[in-house]
Amino acid sequence: MSDQTWKTKPPYQKPDEAFNKVLQGACHCGQVKYWLSKDSPLASKYCHCGDCKVIHGAPFQWAAIFQKSDLAFENGAENLRFYNSGSKSLEHELPCKVSCSQCGTLIMDEGRNMVLLFPTLLKFQNQIQKKNFEVQCHMFYPQRVVDLPDGKPKWAGLDGKSELVPES
Template sequence: MSDQIWKTKPPYQKPDEAFSKVLQGSCHCGQVKYWLSKDGPLASKYCHCGDCKVIHGAPFQWAAIFQKSDMAFESGAENLRFYNSSSKSLEHELPCKVSCSQCGTLIMDEGRNMVLLFPTLLKFQNETQKRNFEVQCHIFYPQRVVDLPDGKPKWTGLDGKSELVPET
């Protein structure tokens, strides 16, 4: 990567004394460890779009949205791998997927202003923390491969910017 300026900006900085370590997350092999300064996301969603299904190898992606400044890497930031699905390049070109270069665990999607974390990587300390990540809605639901009759709103595209889909 020719442009390494990303290392000096959130979320890639190490937590300092002003950063409140509330929730820890890590990849499968433990090489990448990070902290969140909040005990809950701005929003939590299931995404059923084609890219998420293929890249995650799963029927949908569970994403929790945070400000970049709410995250800091304790270790492993230097060993991250980036992938931009639009250009299909391995550059740190936003938006991009961020994963551990050792075990391949997807850590987050980094956008221009926010990060979409994957709650399955977090070490919840109690039931309240888990409940804070409860999913509010489904997006791109018509592209689903499994029905999820959970009573949550189901959108044809982005939530609030597309049509609602009736539960089957």
């Protein structure tokens, strides 16, 4: 990508004086640190799709959705690595996976308007903050590798845009 202006726009800018630092997140090695300006996401979901399982090396992905402007990198933004699973390219091509170039920790999925953060990277100060990230539903549940009988809605595809799947 020849246009590099995205590097100076949310979420890649540093927090300024007007940015309200509410929750901090970091990668495993600590090279990448970021702040959220909100204490709760727009939504929090488990995704059981094949791409999420393979890329995360886990039975599902836990993602919390935020506006890009709700996130600012304290440090490490210049050392991020990008991956577009559709084109399999390492360019900053939206939508893309964003990870630390040193330790490989997946930081977020970046879309055109939103980011999907991974709550396991957040430094919750109390149970109230943690509860704000409680999962609301499961997506792509028929592709699951484990049953999660948690009483949450389970969708065959995207939530609200596919059929509900009965809990096993």
